[in-house]
Amino acid sequence: MAVTLHDIADKAGVSIATVSRILNNDVTLSVNEKTRQRVLATAEEFNYTKHKRARNNQVQRVAVVQWYSLTQELDDLYYMAIRMGIERAAQQQGLQTVPVYQNNMEEIPRDVTGIIAIGKFSDSQVQALRLVTSNIVFVDYDSLAAGYDCLVPDFENAVRSVITEFVNEGIDDIGMLAGTERTTDQQIVPDLRRFYFESTLRQQNLYHPEFIFAGNYTSMSGYNAMKKAIATLGDRMPHGIFIANDPMAVGALKAIQEAKINVPNRIALISFNDTAIVKYVYPSMSAVHVATDEMAHTAVDMMIKRLQNPSNDPCKTVVGTHLILRQTTR
Incomplete structure (x- = not known):
């Protein structure tokens, strides 16, 4: 091997x-x-030696399928960082990449030998990819049950670290701005962050369903969800809020500042992904860091192994995360 x-x-x-x-x-x-x-x-x-990477000493072409459009990608640096990292890592390994945006399956060249698919995909979209090639690695989507290699962040321990941090700060009323995701063919994708958030709080007898509000992972939806939470809960606003991604966190912070609510003394905030945007807002945002560069390199390595051994059983890789504390926590 x-x-x-x-x-x-x-x-x-x-x-x-x-x-x-x-x-x-x-x-x-x-x-x-x-x-x-x-x-x-x-x-x-x-x-x-790098030249041994390519089968028959020929450069292999791999499609990098981004479930976002170019415009959407600019609003969510997490998926942009993964795509760019994959393209760099593939080039270093002697693979040629073909970018495809927003699940446009018809744009995938039929001569590619593998597909690295970033984001969320419905069963029918997975089958459409399979018609091109069976050498597929999914990134940020658990496709193991469907029989394909995949790479996902450690959502479970990430969420538990957030709740532990809030509790250690003396906060036991904890809310969440969750996200609702849909594939490009409008199939709902369950959010594991919300699942682990709710299950962990239930285990600790801290669960309050009225403290959970949802958006669609955009900054505007984070703004609107936080405005709704402030208007609905008033003085009952939780003292700690976990936010499903960075764009929503930025929007939520704007709504909190407009309401003149002190961060972090009255409301402490923790986001998820830790892209560049949360480091430069004020106050700077505490966040769960997801190692997008590591994910990208690992995804390319998984693709190379798949190309070399197409008959191998599928595998799932879970990438660890860690919490970075900044000014929005105490």
């Missing part, structure tokens, strides 16, 4: 991104010489 960057990273004890940048002589990478030599020695031990 051919060696992947994941194999080298595991053996050397570093991230996949670090391995990739060292092997590609990235001069901007800040890493000590001992680590660099360990990675190079591991690659040499495994007899790793």
